[in-house]
Amino acid sequence: MGERDELVRELRLLSELDSTQTAVFQQAAAAQYGLGVTDMKALGIVLREGPRSAGELMSDLHLTSGAVTGVIGRLVTAGVARRESDPADGRKVIVTVDVAGLAARENVYLPIGDAFDELYAEYTVEQLRFLAAHLVRSTEITREQTAALHRGLGS
Structure with missing residues (x-):
C-alpha cells in the first residue's frame, strides 16, 4: 500500500473518530441545557438562518411533524426559543430564538470555540x-448521503 492509500485510510479513520467525538461533545453540551442533541441542532439552525417554520425544521432535521413539535416545545420550555404564529399564515408555527433567554445561560460552546481558535492560529491563510x-465539501457529501439514507428508509 502506497503513502497516498495509507493517508486516505488514516483520514477515513480520523474522520470517524472526529465525528464520534463531536457527537459525544454535542450530547454533553446539550445535556448542560437540559436538552437533546436534536433540540440543540434545531436551535443552531434558527440561530444561523433566522426564524424557521416548523415545516422547515422538519425538512432540515429529517423529523416527523410530531418529533419537531416536541423539539420546539422543549426549546420553548428551556427558555431559548419562542413559538410564534406566521403573520402570513396563522396556521403555521415560526420558531425564533429567545435572545434574552439564551443570553441568560452559560455558553458551553465558548471554550471549544476558543480552543479551535488557538488551533487555527497555527495555520497559514492558505x-x-x-x-x-x-x-464545505465534506458537509455537502454528508448532507447528500443523509438524504440518500432517508430516501432509502422511505422518509
Whole structure:
C-alpha cells in the first residue's frame, strides 16, 4: 500500500473518530441545557438562518411533524426559543430564538470555540482556505448521503 492509500485510510479513520467525538461533545453540551442533541441542532439552525417554520425544521432535521413539535416545545420550555404564529399564515408555527433567554445561560460552546481558535492560529491563510474548502465539501457529501439514507428508509 502506497503513502497516498495509507493517508486516505488514516483520514477515513480520523474522520470517524472526529465525528464520534463531536457527537459525544454535542450530547454533553446539550445535556448542560437540559436538552437533546436534536433540540440543540434545531436551535443552531434558527440561530444561523433566522426564524424557521416548523415545516422547515422538519425538512432540515429529517423529523416527523410530531418529533419537531416536541423539539420546539422543549426549546420553548428551556427558555431559548419562542413559538410564534406566521403573520402570513396563522396556521403555521415560526420558531425564533429567545435572545434574552439564551443570553441568560452559560455558553458551553465558548471554550471549544476558543480552543479551535488557538488551533487555527497555527495555520497559514492558505491552509485555512484548504480546510474551509474541505469542510464545505465534506458537509455537502454528508448532507447528500443523509438524504440518500432517508430516501432509502422511505422518509
